[in-house]
Amino acid sequence: xxxxxxxxxxxxxxxxxxxxxxxxxxxxxxxxxxxxxxxxxxxxxxxxxxxxxxxxxxxxxxxxxxxxxxxxxxxxxxxxxxxxxxxxxxxxxxxxxxxxxxxxxxxxxxxxxxxxxxxxxxxxxxxxxxxxxxxxxxxxxxxxxxxxxxxxxxxxxxxxxxxxxxxxxxxxxxxxxxxxxxxxxxxxxxxxxxxxxxxxxxxxxxxxxxxxxxxxxxxxxxxxxxxxxxxxxxxxxxxxxxxxxxxxxxxxxxxxxxxxxxxxxxxxxxxxxxxxxxxxxxxxxxxxxxxxxxxxxxxxxxxxxxxxxxxxxxxxxxxxxxxxxxxxxxxxxxxxxxxxxxxxxxxxxxxxxxxxxxxxxxxxxxxxxx
Numbered sequence: 001x002x003x004x005x006x007x008x009x010x011x012x013x014x015x016x017x018x019x020x021x022x023x024x025x026x027x028x029x030x031x032x033x034x035x036x037x038x039x040x041x042x043x044x045x046x047x048x049x050x051x052x053x054x055x056x057x058x059x060x061x062x063x064x065x066x067x068x069x070x071x072x073x074x075x076x077x078x079x080x081x082x083x084x085x086x087x088x089x090x091x092x093x094x095x096x097x098x099x100x101x102x103x104x105x106x107x108x109x110x111x112x113x114x115x116x117x118x119x120x121x122x123x124x125x126x127x128x129x130x131x132x133x134x135x136x137x138x139x140x141x142x143x144x145x146x147x148x149x150x151x152x153x154x155x156x157x158x159x160x161x162x163x164x165x166x167x168x169x170x171x172x173x174x175x176x177x178x179x180x181x182x183x184x185x186x187x188x189x190x191x192x193x194x195x196x197x198x199x200x201x202x203x204x205x206x207x208x209x210x211x212x213x214x215x216x217x218x219x220x221x222x223x224x225x226x227x228x229x230x231x232x233x234x235x236x237x238x239x240x241x242x243x244x245x246x247x248x249x250x251x252x253x254x255x256x257x258x259x260x261x262x263x264x265x266x267x268x269x270x271x272x273x274x275x276x277x278x279x280x281x282x283x284x285x286x287x288x289x290x291x292x293x294x295x296x297x298x299x300x301x302x303x304x305x306x307x308x309x310x311x312x313x314x315x316x317x318x319x320x321x322x323x324x325x326x327x328x329x330x331x332x333x334x335x336x337x338x339x340x341x342x343x344x345x346x347x348x349x350x351x352x353x354x355x356x357x358x359x360x361x362x363x364x365x366x367x368x369x370x
Contacts, residue, residue, distance in 0.1 A: 013039075016369050020362075028347035029361045033368070034203040034339040040294040047273050047367045048073025048162075052169045054275035054288045055079055055151075055158045057192075057302075060105060061087060065123065067112065068105050068158070072149070073291060075162040076100060079151055080112070082123035089151035089160050090125050095144050121146055155184035157277065157286060173271065176244040180269045180277075187277070187284045190304035193314065196322055197300045198329045202336035204274065204297035205364065207289045210328050212245050212270050212360055214238070215353040220331055224324040228253045228317075229266050229280075233353060240356040242363060245270040251280060272363050282306070282317040295336055301325065 014030050023029070033039050055070040061081045068079045069092060076092035078101055092100045099116035111120040111128055119130045125146035133139045150161040152169040159169055173180065200207055210216070217231035229249040230236060239246040247268035268278040277286035287301035303321065305314040338344060351358060 013042075013369060019365055019369070022346060023358060023362055023365065026349045026351045026358070028349060029205075029365060031339045031342060031345060031347075034205060034336070035294050035342075037294045039368070040203075040291065042368060043291065044073050046370070047364070048291065049075060050161070050163045050166065050367070051273050052150075052152070052159045052161045052166065052172065052271060052275070053273075054271075054277075054286065055160045056105075057286070058153060058156045058158055061158060063107070065107050065109055066105075067102060067108065067123075069100075069102050070160060071290070072160050072162050075149070077149055077160050077162070078102060078112070079158060079160060080123045080125075083110075084124070086124075087151045087153070087158065088124050089149040090146035091149060091162070093147070094119050095127065095146065096130070101146075154271075155181070156188060157184075159271075159275070172243040175241040176239075176246055176269055179239075179246050179248075179267065180244075183267045183269060183277070183279050186264065187279045187304060189307060190279070190284045191307050193303045193305045193318060195300060195302050196325060197298065198325055199292075200297050200299065200329050200332055201295060202297060202332040203295055203339065204289050204291040206332045206335050206339070207297055207299060207328070208274055209357055209360060210332050211276060211289070212238075212247075213354045213357045214247065214249070215350060216331070220327050221324050224320050224327060228320055238356050240359045242359075243272045245272075245356045245360070247278075272360065273367075279304075282309070282313060283321060285321065295340065299325070299329075 019030065053072045056068045060066065060068050061079060064081050064083055066081045070077050070079065077089055078092040079087055079089045082088050092102065094101055094114040094116065096114065096117055096119050099114055101112045101114050111122065113120040117131065120128045122128050125148060127141050127144040130141065133141065148164045150164050150166045152159055154169055154173060214231050214236050217226045225231065228251060230252050231249060236249045248265060250265040251263050263281045266278065266280040268276065270276045274290065275288045278284060284304040285301050287299060289297050289299045291297050303318055349358060
């Protein structure tokens with residue numbers, strides 16, 4: 001029996017038609033999906049083991065021999081730049097006794113060697129040598145290969161998917177590419193500044209759902225995001241497709257009296273289930289929210305600032321975003337208490353302002369219930 005089949009025996013998902021009917025009427029997903037440990041396990045197999053997730057900037061894999069250690073949900077992954085120039089992705093587990101080949105990013109001249117027993121692999125995943133293998137009858141080096149995962153780039157960003165036969169990322173992002181292409185072109189001119197990290201006491205979906213709507217921006221973020229950008233319904237634009245969401249908004253807070261008509265404003269792209277990147281005229285970022293348990297998650301955000309711009313302005317905008325994300329953390333931690341209680345079975349959405357949120361919930365339910 002497979003792990004997924006065994007999980008299905010213990011996960012009592014709500015009735016499929018009832019959930020879809022509720023979603024069509026503006027209700028949220030059932031609250032038990034945000035705290036049940038069995039649902040969390042099912043999400044690992046049906047969502048995070050089968051979806052594209054952000055790994056790193058392409059500069060981390062610029063030379064042959066470079067490798068990056070990352071994860072997709074609970075799947076440990078290593079990505080390499082092989083001698084043929086291609087990127088290769090593998091489960092970061094030696095085929096001997098599943099020890100990780102590496103625990104941090106690095107570079108090797110030719111071979112990846114497991115530090116546990118010394119098994120060595122080519123950068124394309126093929127086993128090259130194993131100590132004492134010549135003493136083993138019928139031990140065939142050529143038959144052993146690191147377990148492959150899918151790896152693909154979206155502009156300058158590297159994404160991974162534990163499903164080696166996954167739908168290509170370029171197919172899932174084709175609708176949003178008209179918008180994200182210009183975003184990424186601008187972000188290429190920015191330099192890495194700092195990584196922000198946040199540990200939340202909430203289900204990962206609560207944090208992701210907060211990130212893809214801005215109905216809360218004028219209230220929760222009145223002194224941060226709401227001060228910097230126009231976030232009312234007439235100015236803040238959101239578009240969505242099956243796997244992607246797009247936000248855009250004009251800037252209203254202008255350091256040193258810059259003309260607002262000269263600015264491109266805030267632009268944000270989200271890839272289901274958990275990856276995102278954004279840019280405006282003062283700061284850019286890329287990151288993801290990572291599930292850590294049924295009621296815990298971790299978000300990391302790599303911040304970028306325009307090369308050669310005023311350092312004081314850059315610091316001011318970096319602080320603005322750190323404040324915004326800290327406010328998000330506080331709000332989502334508090335939300336989890338309501339979900340955990342189970343006393344309110346659903347939320348009621350404002351679909352005119354939270355249509356992307358409904359789309360995210362439908363996409364998540366499609367994955368869970370298939």
